[in-house]
Amino acid sequence: KQEVTQIPAALSVPEGENLVLNCSFTDSAIYNLQWFRQDPGKGLTSLLLIQSSQREQTSGRLNASLDKSSGRSTLYIAASQPGDSATYLCVTDSWGKLQFGAGTQVVVTP
Amino acid sequence: EAQVTQNPRYLITVTGKKLTVTCSQNMNHEYMSWYRQDPGLGLRQIYYSMNVEVTDKGDVPEGYKVSRKEKRNFPLILESPSPNQTSLYFCASSLGDRDHNEQFFGPGTRLTVL
Numbered sequence: 476k477q478e479v480t481q482i483p484a485a486l487s488v489p490e491g492e493n494l495v496l497n498c499s500f501t502d503s504a505i506y507n508l509q510w511f512r513q514d515p516g517k518g519l520t521s522l523l524l525i526q527s528s529q530r531e532q533t534s535g536r537l538n539a540s541l542d543k544s545s546g547r548s549t550l551y552i553a554a555s556q557p558g559d560s561a562t563y564l565c566v567t568d569s570w571g572k573l574q575f576g577a578g579t580q581v582v583v584t585p
Numbered sequence: 586e587a588q589v590t591q592n593p594r595y596l597i598t599v600t601g602k603k604l605t606v607t608c609s610q611n612m613n614h615e616y617m618s619w620y621r622q623d624p625g626l627g628l629r630q631i632y633y634s635m636n637v638e639v640t641d642k643g644d645v646p647e648g649y650k651v652s653r654k655e656k657r658n659f660p661l662i663l664e665s666p667s668p669n670q671t672s673l674y675f676c677a678s679s680l681g682d683r684d685h686n687e688q689f690f691g692p693g694t695r696l697t698v699l
Binding site for chain 2: 506509511524526573
């Protein structure tokens with residue numbers, strides 16, 4: 476069974492610092508990996524989707540990499556802002572069966 | 586507007602009283618799925634559907650039923666709810682295409698079973 480681990484569980488940084496969030500998974504037979512953010516008590520907002528054939532995806536200040544062979548993905552957020560405070564989730568998709576990591580709770584202090 | 590909708594958004598009920606949470610998407614997506622989110626356990630998949638009339642169990646299907654009679658709707662049925670089904674529930678949909686399978690989530694349904 477796929478297991479998805481996110482490290483660290485929580486992270487607090489001052490505004491302007493770069494964020495590095497890690498996600499590891501045990502089964503490399505995935506079709507894609509997706510990163511979401513979730514604000515307290517709210518739904519999930521999609522950030523980036525990386526297909527299994529891709530190595531990375533970028534959107535604005537966000538960049539996500541994927542190394543299937545080692546079972547790892549990293550989400551980079553450049554020049555963090557207080558509005559980036561949220562929980563970040565990575566999700567693997569093994570053709571219909573989605574497995575979530577427990578998330579990294581990020582606090583960006585002004 | 587392309588979206589996944591869930592109803593109701595909040596529900597308080599009593600043990601044993603059958604309930605249905607509806608999920609609808611307007612993006613002509615093939616794939617739909619249900620999740621529950623609990624503190625300390627994260628999000629776990631309950632059921633998913635790759636297409637109309639095709640459903641499969643996720644990690645925590647016990648106590649739940651689903652049906653996929655039409656493409657746009659995927660209701661979650663709790664025939665005899667129990668307090669351990671108190672949770673935040675999310676529905677999601679995607680194209681179901683291997684190369685274009687971004688998941689879109691509904692706003693969530695907070696269920697309390699007394």
